Amino acid sequence: MYEAIFSDEFKRQLKKLKKKDKVIYERLKKKIKNILIDPHNFKHLKNILxxxxxxxxxxxxxxxxxxxNKVYLITFRHHDFAY
Structure with a gap:
């Protein structure tokens, strides 16, 4: 299993999400656990990313x-603002 490293921006977003919507927060934690198990199973980005x-x-x-053996979590945003 990989180790999670959170960016400052990601920490701020998690903190806001935890206060605003605990259900989505818990679902996001599960998603992060899935990423830490096998992070190479997701889409690679191109160009500047x-x-x-x-x-x-x-x-x-x-x-x-x-x-x-580390996964750097950068950002969690709505699709319109993620890139």
Whole structure:
């Protein structure tokens, strides 16, 4: 299993989400656990976001980067603002 490293932006988004909607927050935690089990099973991004991966989740997109045994969680946003 990989280790999760959260960006400052991702931490702020999680904190807001936890206060605003606990159900979505809990579902996001499950999604993160799935990513940590096998992060190479998700779509790779191109161009300026090369090296990052993403997973769609409803109207949201979770962007992350994999390096050795660590997963850097970058951002979690609505699809319209994720890129």
């Amino acid at each position: 090369k090296g990052e991966q993403r997973t769609p989740w409803g109207p949201f997109v979770l962007r992350f980067k994999v390096s050795e």
